[in-house]
Amino acid sequence: MRGASVIQTMCMPRKPWDLHFTAEPEEVAALRRIMRLHLGTWGLHEIVDVAQLCVSELVANVITHVGLGTPTSLAVSMSGTYLRIEVHDPDTRALPTLVHAGSDSEGGRGMALVDAIADRWGVQLHGDRKVTWCELATGLSSADGHCGGARVTRAEAMLGLYGAARLPRTAAPSTLSVAVAEEAAIDVIADVLHWLRAHGCDPDEALDRAQVHYEADALGVQA
Structure with a gap:
C-alpha cells in the first residue's frame, strides 16, 4: 500500500493562470500562441487546436458585440478533468447568443462553433463583469494526472x-x-x-x- 500512496504524488501540477489584454484582432494570434505554450507545458497537446479555436471565437465575440479596445482577460484552469477557458469583459448587457448561421454567412457563427467543439459552455454575470466560458474534455483520469x-x-x-x-x-x-x-x-x-x-x-x-x-x-x- 505504501507504493500505491507514494504514486499519488507523481503528478503534473496545472495551476490556474490569467492574462489581461485589450480586445483587438491583432491580440488573437498572441493569445493562441500563449495557449499553445501553456497547454504544451501541461501535457495537453491533443486539445491545443480546439482550445486555440475556442479562445479565438470567445475573444472575437467580445470584439464584435462589446467593442474594440475593451479591457478583457483570459483565464485558464482545470475544472476536474476538463480544461476551462474563460473570457472576462466588463459589459453585462451584451450576452452571447447561439446563432446557427448558414454556411455562406460571414458572421454569427462564433458561439455556434464553440457549442459544436466544446463539451459545455455558458455565461456567468457578476456585478462588474461578464464571464463567457467553455470546457474541453482532456482524457485525464485526474486533474493533475498524465x-x-x-x-x-x-x-x-x-x-x-x-x-x-x-x-x-x-x-x-x-x-x-x-x-x-x-x-x-x-x-x-x-x-x-x-x-x-x-x-x-x-x-x-x-x-x-x-x-x-x-x-x-x-x-x-x-x-
Missing part, C-alpha cells in the same frame, strides 16, 4: 514501488519527487538489463527494440 495511457500508468505504478524503496523508512510517502522518480526509472532500466543478461538475452538488442516501440508510440504508429 495523458500517457496504459504505458504511463504501468510505469508510474512501478516507479512508485522503486521510489518507495529509495526513501528512508521514516520518510512520508509525499516526499517522492520527480527527481527521485527519475532515479527510480534509471534503477528500473538497469535492473531489467541485468535480468536480460542473466537469462541469456542481449540487453543492447532489447534497448534497440524498446527505442523502436517508444518512437512508434510517440508518432502514434503501431510498432
